[in-house]
Amino acid sequence: MIHAPLLKRLVLICIGMFAFAFALVPLYDVFCDVTGLNGKPSLEQAEQSTQIVQNRDVGVSFTTHAQSGAPFEVKSKEYSVVVKPGAMREVMFSAKNNSNLDKVMQAVPSVSPGKAAKYLHKIACFCFDQQPLKAGEELEFKLLFYVDTALPSDIEELTLSYTVFDISEQLVASNN
Structure with a gap:
């Protein structure tokens, strides 16, 4: 099926976006510690x-x-x-x-x-x-x-x- 690679990419992008959103709070805390904000x-x-x-x-x-x-x-x-x-x-x-x-x-x-x-x-x-x-x-x-x-x-x-x-x-x- 021609759409299978596209579907895989979209699923991986969704998983990546979810992981990024999940990691955003700890990343923000690190950013604040580094910058003093x-x-x-x-x-x-x-x-x-x-x-x-x-x-x-x-x-x-x-x-x-x-x-x-x-x-x-x-x-x-x-x-x-x-x-x-x-x-x-x-x-x-x-x-x-x-x-x-x-x-x-x-x-x-x-x-x-x-x-x-x-x-x-x-x-x-x-x-x-x-x-x-x-x-x-x-x-x-x-x-x-x-x-x-x-x-x-x-x-x-x-x-x-x-x-x-x-x-x-x-x-x-x-x-x-």
């Missing part, structure tokens, strides 16, 4: 530090943005801070619901460079919980964190980025 910090509350490194400064910058279509405006009161590893630092964030409906937001943190994510410890963070905001309401949230004293010496600056999502509809759907 997509640092995923722990969402668990950390213990307080007891040791401070006085002879080292680390710059920590903050960025925020809302998911496309989310009615939130979130910003840090300070664009960046300088911390001593092990020293506790507090930074305030404000969040405003710009819609005329009550909404619930969830902040998802990311640290760059990615290898620094495990060295940034949050004691208190608005990302730990869902944050309900009434229509037009503006609230302030506290971030209490420290940079681990074991932070590699080649990392002098890191960025803590928050992406804010509107999870109101998901909560309604899960309650029904």
